[in-house]
Amino acid sequence: MARRPRHSAAENKRTIIDAASELFYAEGIRSVGVERIARSADVAPPTLYRAFASKDDLIVAYIEQRDQAWRSWFREIVEAARTPEESISAVFEAALAQVQTPHYRGCPFQMALAEFPATDHPAHLAAVANKEWMRTQFAELCANLGAPSTTGMADQFCVLLDGLYVSAQSLGPAGYASTVTDIVPQLLEAAGRDGQPE
Secondary structure: OOOOOOOOHHHHHHHHHHHHHHHHHHHOOOOOOHHHHHHHHOOOHHHHHHHOOOHHHHHHHHHHHHHHHHHHHHHHHHHHOOOHHHHHHHHHHHHHHHOOOOOOOOOHHHHHHHHOOOOOOHHHHHHHHHHHHHHHHHHHHHHHHOOOOHHHHHHHHHHHHHHHHHHHHHHOOOOHHHHHHHHHHHHHHHHHHHOOOO
16 A cells, blocks of 8 residues: 655644635534544544644634635735725625635634534634624724724624625525625715714
8 A cells, every 4th residue: 555645744734724624614514524534634543633632623723724814815805905995895895706606605604603602612712703803804994984983883894794695605696695785885975974074
């Protein structure tokens, strides 16, 4: 039998996370076993357990990897825009493009929260961290808009983005997720109007 090529511990860890990420997102976290992930990553189970002491550790690593990728995606969109209004609009346009891809099956953080509802579970906490970061980013953008209630406005954008992801998962991008491009300009217009001095 051919020997597996030797890789560094860091390389094995990346390979395992990538394999887990693909399987967890496509089939659900709880339904995919560790041995299946090891086979997909082409590593021996002991190698996987040297990289991750438990499945929970691997799950958290998967969520954190997705979180870092999502934060980079968000930052790149915002940095490419010229104004806070353009930034917010661009985020929603890019999110609408996300849900139109063939491999889209839902927000990975919402999916993790559904599978791990216990608020003290490490996977739950890792997913919540993404939502809290999203809220902070929208609050900063709303502050730059001059909105009188940056938290309230940010919360509206968070609800709208989460709603976009969920509705596209259930009804597809042609369902009511598509109305987001009509709603965002209305919210931005209201923010600008409310921020004007009396």
